[in-house]
Amino acid sequence: MPGITAFGGYVPRLRLSRQAIAAAHSWSDPAIKARGKGERSFCNWDEDTVTMGVEAARDCLGEGSEGQPAGSPDAIYFASTTFPFVERQNAGILATALGLDGDCMALDLTGSQRAGTTALLQALAAVAGGQVEDALVVVSDQRRAKASSAGEFAYGDGAAAVRVSADDGLLRFRGGHSVTVDFIDHFRAEGEAFEYTWEERWIRDEGLAKIVPPAITRALAKAGVSADDVAHFCMPSTIGRAVAGIARSAGIADAAVRDNLHGGLGECGCAHALVMLLHALEGDVEPGDIIVVAAFGQGCDVLVFEATAALTAQVPAGRLGIRGALAAGKSTDNYQQYLAFNDLITLEKGMRAERDDYKTALTVTYRKRDMLLGLVGGRCTRCGTLQFPRTDVCVNPQCRAHHTQEPYAFRDEPAQVLTWSADYLTYIPNPPSHYGMITFDNGGRFMTDFTDVDVGDLEVGTRVRMMFRIKSVDSLRGFVRYFWKAVPVREVVASSAAAAG
Amino acid sequence: MARGIKDKVAILGMGCSKFGERWESGAEELMVEAFEEAIGDAGVDASQIDAAWFSTHYEEINVGKGGLPLSVTLRLPNIAVTRVENFCASGSEAFRGAVYAVASGACDIALALGVEKLKDTGYGGLPGSLGGTLNAQWAATGSAPGNFAQLASAYRAKHGVSRDDLKRALAHISVKSHANGAKNDKAHLQKAITEEQALNAPMIAEPLGLFDCCGVSDGAAACIVTTPEIARSLGKANVVTVKALQLSLSNGSESGHNSWDGSYFHTTRIAARKAYEEAGIHNARDEVSMFECHDCFSVTELVTMEDLQLSPEGGAIKDVLDGFYDADGQIPCQIDGGLKCFGHPIGASGIRMLYEMYLQLQGRAGPRQLANPTIGMTHNLGGSPMSNVAAVCIIGAA
Numbered sequence: 001m002p003g004i005t006a007f008g009g010y011v012p013r014l015r016l017s018r019q020a021i022a023a024a025h026s027w028s029d030p031a032i033k034a035r036g037k038g039e040r041s042f043c044n045w046d047e048d049t050v051t052m053g054v055e056a057a058r059d060c061l062g063e064g065s066e067g068q069p070a071g072s073p074d075a076i077y078f079a080s081t082t083f084p085f086v087e088r089q090n091a092g093i094l095a096t097a098l099g100l101d102g103d104c105m106a107l108d109l110t111g112s113q114r115a116g117t118t119a120l121l122q123a124l125a126a127v128a129g130g131q132v133e134d135a136l137v138v139v140s141d142q143r144r145a146k147a148s149s150a151g152e153f154a155y156g157d158g159a160a161a162v163r164v165s166a167d168d169g170l171l172r173f174r175g176g177h178s179v180t181v182d183f184i185d186h187f188r189a190e191g192e193a194f195e196y197t198w199e200e201r202w203i204r205d206e207g208l209a210k211i212v213p214p215a216i217t218r219a220l221a222k223a224g225v226s227a228d229d230v231a232h233f234c235m236p237s238t239i240g241r242a243v244a245g246i247a248r249s250a251g252i253a254d255a256a257v258r259d260n261l262h263g264g265l266g267e268c269g270c271a272h273a274l275v276m277l278l279h280a281l282e283g284d285v286e287p288g289d290i291i292v293v294a295a296f297g298q299g300c301d302v303l304v305f306e307a308t309a310a311l312t313a314q315v316p317a318g319r320l321g322i323r324g325a326l327a328a329g330k331s332t333d334n335y336q337q338y339l340a341f342n343d344l345i346t347l348e349k350g351m352r353a354e355r356d357d358y359k360t361a362l363t364v365t366y367r368k369r370d371m372l373l374g375l376v377g378g379r380c381t382r383c384g385t386l387q388f389p390r391t392d393v394c395v396n397p398q399c400r401a402h403h404t405q406e407p408y409a410f411r412d413e414p415a416q417v418l419t420w421s422a423d424y425l426t427y428i429p430n431p432p433s434h435y436g437m438i439t440f441d442n443g444g445r446f447m448t449d450f451t452d453v454d455v456g457d458l459e460v461g462t463r464v465r466m467m468f469r470i471k472s473v474d475s476l477r478g479f480v481r482y483f484w485k486a487v488p489v490r491e492v493v494a495s496s497a498a499a500a501g
Numbered sequence: 502m503a504r505g506i507k508d509k510v511a512i513l514g515m516g517c518s519k520f521g522e523r524w525e526s527g528a529e530e531l532m533v534e535a536f537e538e539a540i541g542d543a544g545v546d547a548s549q550i551d552a553a554w555f556s557t558h559y560e561e562i563n564v565g566k567g568g569l570p571l572s573v574t575l576r577l578p579n580i581a582v583t584r585v586e587n588f589c590a591s592g593s594e595a596f597r598g599a600v601y602a603v604a605s606g607a608c609d610i611a612l613a614l615g616v617e618k619l620k621d622t623g624y625g626g627l628p629g630s631l632g633g634t635l636n637a638q639w640a641a642t643g644s645a646p647g648n649f650a651q652l653a654s655a656y657r658a659k660h661g662v663s664r665d666d667l668k669r670a671l672a673h674i675s676v677k678s679h680a681n682g683a684k685n686d687k688a689h690l691q692k693a694i695t696e697e698q699a700l701n702a703p704m705i706a707e708p709l710g711l712f713d714c715c716g717v718s719d720g721a722a723a724c725i726v727t728t729p730e731i732a733r734s735l736g737k738a739n740v741v742t743v744k745a746l747q748l749s750l751s752n753g754s755e756s757g758h759n760s761w762d763g764s765y766f767h768t769t770r771i772a773a774r775k776a777y778e779e780a781g782i783h784n785a786r787d788e789v790s791m792f793e794c795h796d797c798f799s800v801t802e803l804v805t806m807e808d809l810q811l812s813p814e815g816g817a818i819k820d821v822l823d824g825f826y827d828a829d830g831q832i833p834c835q836i837d838g839g840l841k842c843f844g845h846p847i848g849a850s851g852i853r854m855l856y857e858m859y860l861q862l863q864g865r866a867g868p869r870q871l872a873n874p875t876i877g878m879t880h881n882l883g884g885s886p887m888s889n890v891a892a893v894c895i896i897g898a899a
Binding site: 350351352358360361363364365368371372385387388389395396397418419420421422423424425426428432433435436437439443444445446447448449459460461471481483 | 622623624626629631634635637638639640641642643644646647648650651652653654655657658703704705706707709752753754756757758759760762763886887
C-alpha cells in the first residue's frame with residue numbers, strides 16, 4: 001500500500017501577538033479585543049511560500065537523517081494558494097534549490113484551500129499506479145489578509161513536506177475520498193490582493209456541516225475503518241468548534257479532534273491540514289493509530305492513514321519538525337513590522353531602496369542556476385579546496401589549477417562567522433542589515449547576508465546554517481530573486497527538536 | 502630584472518579644487534578648477550601636454566564613460582586621453598598612467614586628472630553599485646561602512662581588543678583628522694571635534710559611528726608630470742620625484758579561501774613591501790616623514806598603519822593613542838585632514854593625497870607645513886577589505 005515515508009515542517013521564526021493586532025484596531029471596533037489571544041506566525045521580509053517550502057522539504061529530505069529513503073524523488077508536487085509566480089513553475093524552483101535530480105515530474109497545485117491535500121492524494125495515486133516511485137509533496141502558504149480582518153488574526157504562515165512511495169513507510173494510506181462542490185466561502189479573483197469572505201455561520205452550517213461528514217463516512221468505508229477507530233482527526237478551520245461538530249456528525253470521538261494550533265501558529269492556508277498531521281506525528285501517534293486528514297475548499301478531501309510500526313523516532317536528530325519550529329519562535333508585539341513585511345502599509349523606503357530596481361539577467365540566472373538556487377560551489381579535484389562560487393581557476397593561492405573543480409553543494413555545510421557588521425545605512429526592509437564573511441568548517445567562505453538575526457546575536461565564531469531566502473525583489477517587473485543566507489544556530493533549535501523527538 | 506620607477510619622473514605642477522558639497526558646480530567646473538591651478542603651477546601651456554589619464558568612478562551619475570569628458574571640458578589639443586577606473590584607487594591609477602608614459606619616453610609631459618561629482622544623487626553616502634549581472638544575484642548586501650566595519654570584528658578577535666578600547670583609538674584617529682582639516686581651507690569639513698562627539702555619534706555600521714566615516718564630497722585634483730631633466734630645464738627648483746609606485750589587487754583569495762583572517766589588507770602589505778623596495782626604504786617607521794592613507798573609515802586607517810609597517814602588528818592602537826600619527830607626532834598622518842575631512846571625491850582622492858605630499862615637500866603647505874619632510878607616502882585603496890585595489894606611492898626630493 002502507498003504511504004508516507006518521511007515528513008518535515010517549517011514555520012517562520014516570527015510570532016505576532018494577537019493582542020498587538022487587537023490593540024491597533026480596537027479604536028474602530030472595541031469588540032475586536034476578544035480576538036487578541038495567542039500568537040500567529042508570520043514571514044520575515046525575505047520569506048515566502050517558496051522559501052518556506054524549501055525549508056520544509058529540507059527538513060523532510062534531511063540528508064544524513066536516520067531512516068531516510070535514499071535517492072532523489074522522481075516527482076514533486078507543490079501546493080499553495082500564494083505562489084510568488086503565476087507563470088514560472090514554483091515546484092521547479094524547489095527542485096533546483098533542493099538539488100533534486102532533473103529527471104523529475106513537477107506540478108504546482110493551487111486554487112483552493114484543499115490544494116495541499118489534493119497534492120498528497122495525487123502523489124499517493126501516482127505511486128500506487130506505478131507512474132511515480134518516490135514523490136515529494138510540499139505544501140506552503142502565506143495568505144495575505146487586510147489589516148483588522150478576521151484573517152489577519154486567524155492566519156499564520158508555514159509549510160510542510162512529506163515523501164510518498166508505494167511502500168507504507170511510516171504511514172500507510174488506507175483510502176480517501178474527495179467531493180467537489182462550488183461552495184464559495186471566499187474567493188480571490190486574478191490580480192486581486194485580498195480575498196472576499198461570506199458569513200461564517202453560513203459557511204459552518206451550510207458548507208462544512210453538510211459537505212464534510214458524508215465525505216468522511218465514504219472515505220472511512222473505502223479504507224475499511226470504523227469511525228470509532230479514528231485516533232486523530234486533523235482538519236483545519238478558522239471557525240470555532242466547526243470541526244468538533246463535523247467529527248461528531250461523522251462519529252469520530254471528541255478526543256480524536258486535533259488542536260488546530262490556532263493558539264501559537266494560526267492557520268497556514270492550504271498547508272495547514274498537513275501541518276496538523278505532522279504536529280500529531282511528532283509526538284502523539286502510536287503505531288496502529290488511525291489518522292484522518294481533511295481539508296475543505298469547494299468541496300473537501302479526506303485521507304485515512306494508519307501509523308506503521310516504523311513510526312517510532314518521529315523527529316530524527318538534526319531535524320526541526322513543526323514542533324521544533326514552533327518552539328524556536330520569537331514573539332513580538334511589533335504590529336507595524338508585520339504590516340511592513342506584508343506590504344500592508346506604504347512606507348518611505350528612501351532613495352537607497354531604488355537601487356534594486358534593475359532587471360535580472362535571466363540568461364545568467366539560468367547559467368548559474370545550481371549556484372544561485374542550490375548553493376552549489378566547487379571542489380578542486382587537484383588540491384581538494386572547497387570554494388564558492390565554482391570557477392575555472394582554483395582559488396587556493398598554492399594551487400590555481402585550471403578546470404579542476406567538480407560541483408559541491410554548500411547548503412548543509414556547517415559554518416561560522418569570521419567577520420560581521422550591523423549596517424544602519426544600507427536599505428533593507430528589516431534594519432540593520434547584518435552581513436559578513438562566513439567560513440565553512442570543511443573549507444570555503446563567502447560574504448553573506450545574515451537573516452533571522454537580532455542586534456547582538458553575532459560574534460566572531462557564531463555558528464550559522466544556510467537558509468534559502470529572498471535575495472531581493474524587482475518590484476518594477478515583479479521578479480523575486482532567491483539566494484541563500486546565514487542564520488545563527490540557536491540553542492533553542494536543538495533542544496526543542498530533541499524534545500519533540 | 503625590472504629597474505623600477507625611482508627618480509625617473511618628476512611632478513611639474515599640481516592642482517586641487519575645493520572639496521565639499523559643491524552645489525554650484527558640476528564635474529566639468531571642478532575639472533577646470535583643479536586643472537587651472539595645476540597648469541599654472543607647472544608653468545606650461547595646455548598645448549605642451551602629450552597625453553592625459555582621466556579617473557572617475559561613478560560614470561553613471563557623473564560625466565559618462567570614456568576619455569572625452571576630460572578632452573572636451575579642457576579643450577585639449579586632440580591628444581590621447583584614457584579614462585581609468587579602479588574603484589577608490591582610480592586617482593592613483595590615472596597618476597600611474599601618466600608617470601609610466603613619461604618614464605617610457607613616449608611622452609615629455611603628461612596629465613593625470615581625477616574628478617567625482619557625488620552630490621547629485623539626492624542622499625548622503627555613496628550610491629550602490631551592482632557589480633555585474635551575476636554578482637547582483639548573489640553578492641551580500643553591502644555599503645562601504647558595512648564592508649569596512651567587518652575589519653573591526655576580526656581585528657578585535659585577533660588581538661583581544663575590547664570594543665571600548667577600539668572605539669577610543671578610532672575616536673582619536675577622527676579627532677586628529679578633524680584638527681588637521683580645520684587648518685585646510687580646501688577641506689570639506691573644517692571643524693574640530695572632541696573625542697566625546699566621536700564616541701557618541703549615531704551608529705552607521707557597528708562599530709563605526711558617523712565620525713568614523715569620511716566625507717562624501719565633490720572635487721577634482723590634477724597632476725602634471727615630466728622628466729626631472731625637463732623640470733629643471735623649465736627652471737624648477739625643489740624638484741619632487743616619484744620614488745615608488747605600486748599597485749596590488751586581490752585575486753579572490755581573501756574572499757574565497759580560508760587563509761585570510763579578515764583583520765588586515767593582504768594587498769596593502771604586498772604593495773607596501775614592493776614600494777619600499779622600489780624606493781630603497783629599509784625601515785619605514787624611521788624613514789617615512791609623513792603619509793596620507795586611505796582613511797575612508799577610521800578602522801581602515803588603524804589597520805593600514807600596521808599593513809604599511811609603520812606600527813608593529815597589533816600595535817597601532819598604542820601608537821594612535823600615544824599621538825604617534827598626530828600633526829606633532831613622529832609620522833604625521835592625514836596632515837591635510839585626509840579623506841575624513843578633506844573629503845573623498847572617489848576618482849580624485851589618490852591625486853589629492855599626492856597634492857598634499859607635494860605641497861609639504863615643497864614647503865608650501867601653509868598653516869599645516871611640517872618641518873623638513875623628505876619622504877611622503879600615499880596609500881589609496883579601492884574596493885572592500887575582502888576584495889580590493891591597493892596603491893602605494895612614495896615621492897620625495899629629487
